[in-house]
Amino acid sequence: MAVVHVTATIRQIMLQALKDAIDSGGEPASLDIYSGQMPATPETAVTTQVLLGTLYLPYPCTASPGSLTSSALTVGDITPDESANASGLATWARISSRTNVPVKTPVIDIDVSSVGGGGVLQMNTVNFVVGGPILVSSLIFMVQ
Numbered sequence: 001m002a003v004v005h006v007t008a009t010i011r012q013i014m015l016q017a018l019k020d021a022i023d024s025g026g027e028p029a030s031l032d033i034y035s036g037q038m039p040a041t042p043e044t045a046v047t048t049q050v051l052l053g054t055l056y057l058p059y060p061c062t063a064s065p066g067s068l069t070s071s072a073l074t075v076g077d078i079t080p081d082e083s084a085n086a087s088g089l090a091t092w093a094r095i096s097s098r099t100n101v102p103v104k105t106p107v108i109d110i111d112v113s114s115v116g117g118g119g120v121l122q123m124n125t126v127n128f129v130v131g132g133p134i135l136v137s138s139l140i141f142m143v144q
Contacts, residue, residue, distance in 0.1 A: 006143075008070035012068070012069070012070040014143050015069075015070075015071075015072070015073040018073060018107070018108065018141060019061060019062060019068055019073055021097060021108075022061045022097055022107050022108075023060045023097065024097045024105070024107075025097035025099035026099060027059055027098045027099065027101060028056040028058060028059040029056070029061060029095055029097050029098060030054050030056055030057075030095070030096050030098055030104055031054065031055040031056065031078065031093055031094075031095050031136065031139075032051055032053075032054050032094045032095075033051075033052045033053050033055070033090050033092075033093045033112060033121075034046065034049040034050060034052060034091065034092055034093065034094070035049060035050045035052055035089050035090060035091055036049035036050060036091060037049065037091070038091065038092035038109050038111065039109065041109075042094060042106035042107060042108055042109045043106060046094070049092075050086050051085050051086065052084055052085060052087075052088050052090055052128045052134070053081035053083075053084040053085050053086075053128065053134040055078050055079055055081050055134060055136055056078065056079040057075055057076070057078055057079075058076040058077055058078070058079075060076075061076060062074065062075065062076055063075065063076035063077070071143060071144060072140050072141065072142045072143075073141040074138070074139075075138070075139040075140070075141075078136045078139060080133055080134060080135045081133065081134040083130075083132070084128045084129060084131060084132050084133070084134055085130065086128070087128060087129050087130045088128055089127060089128075090112045090123065090126040090127075090128055091111070091112055092109055092110065092111050092112055093110050093112055094106055094107075094109050094110075095107050095108050095109075112126060113126065114126050120141075121139065123136065
């Protein structure tokens with residue numbers, strides 16, 4: 001396994017760039033959760049993957065002053081999706097900035113797992129049911 005260590009200043013610059021990209025649309029960013037295989041990059045279009053639901057990050061995306069440190073970006077309260085679009089197994093999610101809704105610009109793709117499963121986004125269940133609620137209690141991006 002390759003290991004890279006960067007200074008606290010560089011870590012904070014990386015997280016600030018992520019925050020700026022998420023907030024770049026001037027509106028709450030979307031968190032789209034999908035089944036299927038994650039595309040190779042956020043710039044790669046979604047094709048056969050199924051959109052299970054969409055949640056929204058606050059604007060700006062940080063919870064409060066101090067939510068961006070040299071090691072973590074803590075996202076504020078995420079608006080739930082009260083009714084899942086489809087049933088399926090959540091495997092990945094895409095965060096996109098939004099300008100002039102519904103225009104979305106992909107920012108980052110992350111993997112999804114059950115709590116303890118190692119995914120960036122860990123949920124109490126990854127088995128979504130159409131019409132059921134989708135909740136994310138917290139989202140923290142960390143750079144070490």
